[in-house]
Amino acid sequence: MVATLEMPETTSPTIVNQPEQVPKAEIERAMIEIEQLDFAYGAHQVLHGVNLNIPARAVTAFIGPSGCGKTTLLRCLNRMNDLIDSARITQGAIRIEGVDINAPGVDVVDLRRRVGMVFQKSNPFPKSIYDNVAYGLRIAGITKRSLIDEAVEKSLRSAALWEEVKDRLHVSGYGLSGGQQQRLCIARALAVEPEIVLMDEPCSALDPIATAKVEELIRQLKEQYTIVIVTHNMQQAGRCSDHTAFFYLGRLIEFDQTAKIFSNPAQRQTEEYITGRFG
Amino acid sequence: MIAIAFKSRRTRRTERVIFWLLRLATYFILACATYIFLDIGIKGSRTVFTSTPPFINLPFLTEPPQTLYVFDYDGKKMTLSDRQFREWKSAHAGVDVEATSVAYSAGGIWPCIVGTALLVIGSMALALGIGISSAIYLSEYSRNGRWIRLVRIAILNLAGVPSIVFGLFGFGLFVIFFGWNVSLIAGWFTLGLMVLPAIITASEESLRAVPQGLREGSLALGASKWQTIRKNVLPYALPGILTSSILGIARVAGETAPIMFTAAYAMKDEMPWQVAKFTDFFFQGVMALPYHIYVVSSKIPQNEYTERVQYGSAFVFLFLVMLIALTSIVLRERSRSRLSW
Numbered sequence: 221m222v223a224t225l226e227m228p229e230t231t232s233p234t235i236v237n238q239p240e241q242v243p244k245a246e247i248e249r250a251m252i253e254i255e256q257l258d259f260a261y262g263a264h265q266v267l268h269g270v271n272l273n274i275p276a277r278a279v280t281a282f283i284g285p286s287g288c289g290k291t292t293l294l295r296c297l298n299r300m301n302d303l304i305d306s307a308r309i310t311q312g313a314i315r316i317e318g319v320d321i322n323a324p325g326v327d328v329v330d331l332r333r334r335v336g337m338v339f340q341k342s343n344p345f346p347k348s349i350y351d352n353v354a355y356g357l358r359i360a361g362i363t364k365r366s367l368i369d370e371a372v373e374k375s376l377r378s379a380a381l382w383e384e385v386k387d388r389l390h391v392s393g394y395g396l397s398g399g400q401q402q403r404l405c406i407a408r409a410l411a412v413e414p415e416i417v418l419m420d421e422p423c424s425a426l427d428p429i430a431t432a433k434v435e436e437l438i439r440q441l442k443e444q445y446t447i448v449i450v451t452h453n454m455q456q457a458g459r460c461s462d463h464t465a466f467f468y469l470g471r472l473i474e475f476d477q478t479a480k481i482f483s484n485p486a487q488r489q490t491e492e493y494i495t496g497r498f499g
Numbered sequence: 500m501i502a503i504a505f506k507s508r509r510t511r512r513t514e515r516v517i518f519w520l521l522r523l524a525t526y527f528i529l530a531c532a533t534y535i536f537l538d539i540g541i542k543g544s545r546t547v548f549t550s551t552p553p554f555i556n557l558p559f560l561t562e563p564p565q566t567l568y569v570f571d572y573d574g575k576k577m578t579l580s581d582r583q584f585r586e587w588k589s590a591h592a593g594v595d596v597e598a599t600s601v602a603y604s605a606g607g608i609w610p611c612i613v614g615t616a617l618l619v620i621g622s623m624a625l626a627l628g629i630g631i632s633s634a635i636y637l638s639e640y641s642r643n644g645r646w647i648r649l650v651r652i653a654i655l656n657l658a659g660v661p662s663i664v665f666g667l668f669g670f671g672l673f674v675i676f677f678g679w680n681v682s683l684i685a686g687w688f689t690l691g692l693m694v695l696p697a698i699i700t701a702s703e704e705s706l707r708a709v710p711q712g713l714r715e716g717s718l719a720l721g722a723s724k725w726q727t728i729r730k731n732v733l734p735y736a737l738p739g740i741l742t743s744s745i746l747g748i749a750r751v752a753g754e755t756a757p758i759m760f761t762a763a764y765a766m767k768d769e770m771p772w773q774v775a776k777f778t779d780f781f782f783q784g785v786m787a788l789p790y791h792i793y794v795v796s797s798k799i800p801q802n803e804y805t806e807r808v809q810y811g812s813a814f815v816f817l818f819l820v821m822l823i824a825l826t827s828i829v830l831r832e833r834s835r836s837r838l839s840w
Binding site: 337359 | 642643714715716719720723735
């Protein structure tokens, strides 16, 4: 699928949020198209006319100060906001591979299987390491032991955790360190073979060594997956993302290649945020 | 120079009086509790325990209540149960004695223990089934609105209804209107409804204690809502639900008022499993421990022979209820240490 790069005019006259800076050649294939998205919790609107094309098989980082709506947008991508009463998309659409994910009749269960998520607070289930990774497969109705064994090993290897846990697959996931727990959650998400992996500040509770491991992992995973990561840590966005979107007060201010955003941002607000003058 | 004022004599006296009033109030409770437990413990153990092996009065625990016959024969005072008296009479054919009969004061309380167990099992199964289901609906599915608030208020009010009112309600609806008569099933529904609010509240609390992250983690892997609840919420809430429910068991086992019009018989010769056909099982009245204590304490003429059964029953009853409460505490502590997040 070829991305539609002709973005409609933004609703806000004060902030220019046309990502015209993204050269056509850079996004070969938009996996996720977000079009004129407004989102509100009850009467409180948190996203304003967001237009964004997220490329396939690359890492896209969402940055911005707290409360700018980046996590909300991320949770829109697998309809996790459905769980919150009164939260809804008031305008616009999100299309994944051309399909409007909020259209009536879309199977949200299938959507979430295809769009995996890793949460800010690592949330392993109170089960063994093996059962954590196998959970999604069993939910999907796979019962063949050999298939599950194979998928568990593959996922744990992808999450760079296999060597550390291969001898204790059947002990509780709670016995792992914080960094290992987060990688277990990544392995669990990869086990169901999603096409997109959403990561909501995956390293916010981790120490620098664990963070380095997860970042290394993210760089490897983009070979196979489309990754969207929300982060507060700008060095992290710089280190492991290909594209970066900067949000401020519920609006997309700028979206471009990460190198460009960090070296030569087009918007003054982006520059001020990146240089630490606000946020 | 700071002048340190000494407490006046009056202040000191007030302090001492208050201190002793509070202290005595506490000791008063302790004294009452000790007296009750000792009284039932000592007098009850005379019935329940024996001085010769096996040290437990097995007939009391395994036989049905019988009428006690007291008479003088050959200068000796004879106290025989119904069955023993008939055997004695056939052995002493021709001897005519004037026997005093004392109802329920011989034999044991086995049918009462069985009846109480049946009432507890059935009503708890019913209450857990309905209670856990509605707790899942309230905490996982329903959206907080005016209607759900109304439902919650209704549940709270149900918890405040006196048990005798539940008894009357059960009598009116199940016994009379549904035509179930005085029966196990009418007792199950009455007792079940009575503990329902406690079960719903406890279940909701246990469900809420399961971290939201586990639900989101499961949903994000492509699990449906029901799969998430069944595989990743309910298993972790269940220990809490069950341990809290054990306290409900103690209440169900202990109540007399709800069953006296709906399920309990003062006396029944057959055991509950001695029924002509399977369905009769549900529509038979049963004997029950609390009702038996009520009957032997206030429905029969009191004399020196009735105390045995009164205290024996009370002792066994207290022991069973305490055992259930203790199980609940042990289970709760164990599940707490096993599941922590």
